[in-house]
């Protein structure tokens with residue numbers, strides 16, 4: 001009797017911890033996605049998901065949506081960095097992106113010298 005009640009209690013504590021972890025990661029993902037400007041860029045597919053949708057997704061489908069968010073996060077971070085830097089050009093020779101205000105590719109300028 002004592003044993004089973006301990007198990008039930010432990011299960012309840014675990015449930016509360018899980019809920020806390022899920023809620024905390026949902027909030028973290030929401031804030032992170034919002035900072036990265038999720039949904040503002042035309043990245044295509046799930047990469048365009050809005051911060052609130054990411055947060056709700058993580059909350060209700062933590063085990064699925066959290067890894068998906070982590071997969072898409074680098075693309076969001078790149079889009080966010082690019083948006084902060086302004087328009088970019090892509091070098092036809094080395095395929096590197098560089099700020100549009102440069103008149104030549106900084107990578108090729110270095111290797112050509």
Ligand SMILES: [Zn+2]
Nearest residue numbers: 091094105108
């Ligand atoms: Zn180049």
